[in-house]
Amino acid sequence: MGGIDMARIFISPNRYIQGAGEMKKVGEYTANLGSKALVLVSQGGKKRSGAEIEASFKASKASCQFEIFNGECSRKEINRIAAVVKGSGCDIVVGVGGGKIFDTAKSVANQAGTPVVICPTIAATDAPCSALSVIYTDDGKFEEYEFFKANPNVVIMDTDIISKSPVRLTVSGIGDALATYFEARACMRSGAVTCAGGKTGGAAMAVAKLCFDTLMAEGVKAKLALEVHACTEAVEKIIEANTLLSGIGFESGGLAGAHAIHNGFTILPECHHMYHGEKVAFGTLTQLVLEDIPQEELQAVLRFCVAVGLPVTMKQLGIEDPTPEKIMSVATAACAPNDALHNMPFEVTPEKVSAAIFAADAIGRQALKDYKPVGGEAR
DSSP: OTTTTTTTTOOOOOOOEEEEGGGGGGHHHTTTTTTTEEEOHHHHHHHHHHHHHHHHHHHHSSSEEEOOSSSOOOHHHHHHHHHHHHHHHHHHHHEEEEEHHHHHHHHHHHTTTTTTEEEESOOOOOOGGGEEEEOOTSSEEEEEEEOSSSSSSSEEEHHHHHSSOOHHHHHHHHHHHHHHHHHHHHHHEEEETOOOSBOOOOHHHHHHEEEEEEEEHHHHHHHHHHHTTTOOOHHHHHHHHHIIIIIHHHHOOOOHHHHHHHHHTTTTTTTTTTTHHHHHHHHHHHHHHHTOOOOOHHHHHHHHHHHHOOOOOOTTTTOOOOHHHHHHHHHHHHOOSSGGGSSSSSOOOOOHHHHHHHHHHHHHHHHHOOOOSSSOOOO
């Protein structure tokens, strides 16, 4: 809980750039920050975007070298890449791809003392804009949050690339963004310390609410457009909501139950195939059950989740046999002393969380009978 005299703190990336074809300018934007960039990318990402990135650096005053990401944002991988940065004379780190690449790039840049540029090829999480990384063990279990002194120097969202990515990834980003308003609201009520290091202020709350309102207004339209790889105005608004609005909203507004419950689910191997935002969406439903929000508000969220294809049951998360012991282990992990569940405006125990998970699952099963998804299967 924050003290009564604690400051309200609002943080954001230095520059956020969103538009079609912006990846072609990554060299130009990066050259303002240094002379040699280490570009962290997956093997597949390099095949898809490597030539374009290389050409953009050749047209700029900076050079680049590629480093292939090993797949997990773990201490071992961060230390490995930081050694490459220091040994190669790179003075900028560029992360190209998805959330674990961004988080690794941010941690590496922090360790190496360089600027960092984030170039998402998907809109699956709100990780690009934040001054934190989520660190996992080598086998994919949540370990800790790592906080940095500054947000990324530049975030570049090429909406042409993102609109051609699998629909499920952007829907997952919607699931991550769905938590933003409800977690910020909980933190404002409790006076909790946010990821920015202060209390939730009016600006952060307004951004979080705009994020939620944008999802509700544009999410279904955007999903249908993305199924035919059409980059419409609704898609542009959802990409901004998933990335910038949710990024600022969660960081300056605060994390609470939804993300802590997500972290609890990472201990179950059967959930590892699910994306971050998919688990966060179910975590959001669980938080709303914990809060006992009005039925009308709960049903609006459920209707939306079913419509866009976000999971509302444990079976959809891959949990075929949710025994009381298994779910209590998830609830206990979610209640870890260093996690955000304690930012809720009331005392939370593993018993309460376990009960809320089972109740959210039952409510979700009913919602699947009451509401229908739109378009094709997002999963």
